[in-house]
């Protein structure tokens with residue numbers, strides 16, 4: 001398997017594990033920002049710092065102030081000494097249009113995502129900004145590895 005693809009699968013797998021930190025019940029999403037093979041930021045969907053750790057209201061509707069994983073990862077960088085210029089974002093779900101705007105402005109050059117969503121306006125916006133968008137299914141990683149061992153026999 002190509003080295004970059006192997007890394008992409010690994011980081012995406014890590015983003016998926018990171019999503020487990022989310023206390024949101026309806027959906028858990030994880031994101032990692034990687035630059036020069038270093039994880040410079042991470043995020044999962046949740047309420048802003050200092051708010052209650054509950055994402056849904058009494059009707060099980062996601063609260064409007066819940067931040068998406070990508071937004072949390074990018075805004076975390078704003079409080080750090082790192083910057084995302086030229087970085088890759090790994091996210092376990094396809095970015096929405098609001099997060100896509102942030103991804104573009106953060107100087108991120110590649111987005112690797114796992115789960116497709118019915119709306120793809122976010123992905124379209126990213127492509128329009130010249131960002132490389134890669135879809136990977138983390139469950140395919142093992143299959144690919146198996147094929148590789150098979151072919152080297």
Ligand SMILES: [Zn+2]
Pocket residue numbers: 068069070095096097098099100
């Ligand atoms: Zn979003």
